[in-house]
Every structure is written in C-alpha cells, then in structure tokens.
Amino acid sequence: MxxxxxxxxxxxxxxxxxxxxxxxxxxxxxxxxxxxxxxxxxxxxxxxxxxxxxxxxxxxxxxxxxxxxxxxxVEVMKKERAKRLGKYAFGLSEGKLLDMEVIEKLNDEQIKELIVTGFRFRHRSLEEYVELSGKPLQASTEIEWGKHVGREVW
Known part of the structure; x- marks a missing residue:
C-alpha cells in the first residue's frame, strides 16, 4: 500500500x-x-x-x-470547477450566454459563480419551443370553469 x-x-x-x-x-x-x-x-x-x-x-x-x-x-480545484461550469456556455457575440436548461443541473453557489464571472442566462423564444416540440402551434381550447362564487382570482 x-x-x-x-x-x-x-x-x-x-x-x-x-x-x-x-x-x-x-x-x-x-x-x-x-x-x-x-x-x-x-x-x-x-x-x-x-x-x-x-x-x-x-x-x-x-x-x-x-x-x-x-x-x-485548492486553487486548481476552483479553476477546474469553473472550467466545468464554463462548458455550458455558448460562444455568442453578446457575451457568455447559458441556456436556461443548465440551471436545473447547478446549485445556487454555482449559479452565483457563473453570474459573477459574467455569464447570463438565455430564455428560448416561443418559436424555439414550437420548433423543439415538432408540433404546430395551436391555441388551447377554452375551458368552462363554472359560475363565479366570489373569492376566485381572475
């Protein structure tokens, strides 16, 4: 040993x-x-x-x-972790941009680290979500929820 x-x-x-x-x-x-x-x-x-x-x-x-x-x-560990977080970044001209899906894989401290180092999070447009689904955009059907009884938030 x-x-x-x-x-x-x-x-x-x-x-x-x-x-x-x-x-x-x-x-x-x-x-x-x-x-x-x-x-x-x-x-x-x-x-x-x-x-x-x-x-x-x-x-x-x-x-x-x-x-x-x-x-x-430990400084090498910090750099290695930052590099691993950086792999989620997209090299876009407007700066360091991350897809929102990345947030699910990170804890609060990691998200703070990314924000401090200049990363931003990118939201998808409606058109991108429609394209990803592979289905056409359709309006949902109207639902009748019944009569108003006084305390609902509309």
Missing part, C-alpha cells in the same frame, strides 16, 4: 472541505450517499489519512470533478 505524503493529504483535505462548502453538503449526507464510514470520512477531511484513488473517483463523480484534482492545490 502506497503512503501519501503530507502535502497531498493536506490538498485532499482542503479540496474536500472546499467541495463540502460550495455544495453545501454536510459530512453525514455525503457519507450516507456514498456509503462511507463517518469517522473515516472525517479523517480525510481533517487530513489525518487520505483515501485511495478509487474513493477519490467516487467523490469526484459525486461532486462532478476529476479525481486527480483532489491531489492539487
């Missing part, structure tokens, strides 16, 4: 702490989601021990980062 030097342990620890913070994930949640023993995970977070590469792969998949980044300085 290979031993990990102190600097690598410290980097892994800092990167896990960083991801827990930006993803707003409690340690217990990560442990229950990934099947880790809580005390072992806490040792990784504190830098007392380091997980094996196969564990870093699980953590990387969970936090959507490459496993090798855990060995690097």
């Amino acid at each position: 290979k031993t990990v030097d102190k600097q690598k342990k410290a980097n892994i620890s800092m990167n896990i702490k960083y991801l827990l913070e930006v993803e707003d994930k409690p340690r217990k949640k990560v442990c229950s989601d990934l099947g880790f023993k809580y005390t072992t995970f806490c040792d990784w977070v504190k830098g007392n021990t380091a997980p094996g590469y196969h564990i870093l792969e699980k953590l990387g998949e969970y936090f959507n980062v490459e496993p090798w980044v855990f060995y690097e300085d």
